[in-house]
Amino acid sequence: MPENTTAPTRAMRLGVAGPVGTGKSSLIATLCRALSGELRLGVITNDIYTDEDARYLKSAGVLDPERIRPVETGACPHTAIRDDVTANLLAAEDLEADFGSLDLVIIESGGDNLTATFSPALVDAQLFVLDVAGGGDVVRKGGPGIARADLLVINKTDLGPYVGVDVERMAREGREARRGGSVVALSRHDEESIRMLTGWVRDTLARYRAGDHTPVDPGPMAPHSHADRDGKGGHTHTHADSATHTHDQAPAHAGPSA
Numbered sequence: 519m520p521e522n523t524t525a526p527t528r529a530m531r532l533g534v535a536g537p538v539g540t541g542k543s544s545l546i547a548t549l550c551r552a553l554s555g556e557l558r559l560g561v562i563t564n565d566i567y568t569d570e571d572a573r574y575l576k577s578a579g580v581l582d583p584e585r586i587r588p589v590e591t592g593a594c595p596h597t598a599i600r601d602d603v604t605a606n607l608l609a610a611e612d613l614e615a616d617f618g619s620l621d622l623v624i625i626e627s628g629g630d631n632l633t634a635t636f637s638p639a640l641v642d643a644q645l646f647v648l649d650v651a652g653g654g655d656v657v658r659k660g661g662p663g664i665a666r667a668d669l670l671v672i673n674k675t676d677l678g679p680y681v682g683v684d685v686e687r688m689a690r691e692g693r694e695a696r697r698g699g700s701v702v703a704l705s706r707h708d709e710e711s712i713r714m715l716t717g718w719v720r721d722t723l724a725r726y727r728a729g730d731h732t733p734v735d736p737g738p739m740a741p742h743s744h745a746d747r748d749g750k751g752g753h754t755h756t757h758a759d760s761a762t763h764t765h766d767q768a769p770a771h772a773g774p775s776a
């Protein structure tokens with residue numbers, strides 16, 4: 519039988535990004551609790567000045583503490599997951615070297631704003647976490663993570679009634695913003711929602727192993743300009759603010775939002 523040369527040989531790297539306090543560490547603890555019996559896991563956390571998230575996960579007792587590694591970014595969180603991913607790549611490679619083969623390495627970004635996403639040079643797939651406590655309209659504000667991460671998680675749905683947010687509507691608007699892309703409405707108190715999340719991780723890992731998963735870069739793209747083909751003057755722009763922006767000037771554009 520011919521060998522599948524596209525099948526990867528290392529663990530899948532899954533990025534978890536989203537604004538401060540939306541529940542990224544808690545979600546990772548939930549994933550570890552649910553999946554550590556069936557998958558060989560490692561976790562890397564990113565904090566600006568501390569190893570707070572790594573300490574939280576270690577104290578949660580969901581994984582061998584040796585498998586949880588902190589990266590101290592010392593700068594804006596997006597720098598270490600997007601602009602220069604070296605520290606995180608080294609941490610991921612060290613984890614795999616220390617524990618032999620792993621199935622999944624989860625990388626938590628420091629809490630950042632709506633534009634922070636992982637570079638595909640670091641992760642194979644990424645999820646973006648919002649929470650209902652941030653308000654139902656956050657999802658309508660858009661941004662690359664909301665629109666184009668592999669999965670959008672709307673977290674802490676149990677808080678919906680207390681903060682006056684219609685969770686179903688928020689999830690529906692999330693799907694619309696993503697043009698049908700995957701959305702999971704999650705609460706760590708809701709087993710069914712945890713099954714949806716773990717099911718998505720298993721499916722993505724299966725596709726990754728089969729060589730059927732293509733990492734995408736949600737952006738934001740660097741500002742750029744196009745040739746002045748129509749005499750109106752080329753214009754410099756970014757794609758950070760809109761999932762619907764299209765290039766009417768460029769016939770073919772590399773990137774998911776073109």
Ligand SMILES: Nc1nc2c(ncn2[C@@H]2O[C@H](COP(=O)(O)OP(=O)(O)OP(=O)(O)O)[C@@H](O)[C@H]2O)c(=O)[nH]1
Pocket residue numbers: 537538539540541542543544545571628629630673674675676677704705706707
């Ligand atoms: N009610 C409720 N609270 C949650 C849930 N998930 C997390 N939280 C709480 O939300 C708060 C923030 O959770 P974290 O997991 O620390 O959030 P984070 O995104 O990792 O935070 P940063 O790393 O600071 O950006 C904590 O008080 C959690 O206990 C949930 O499903 N429901």
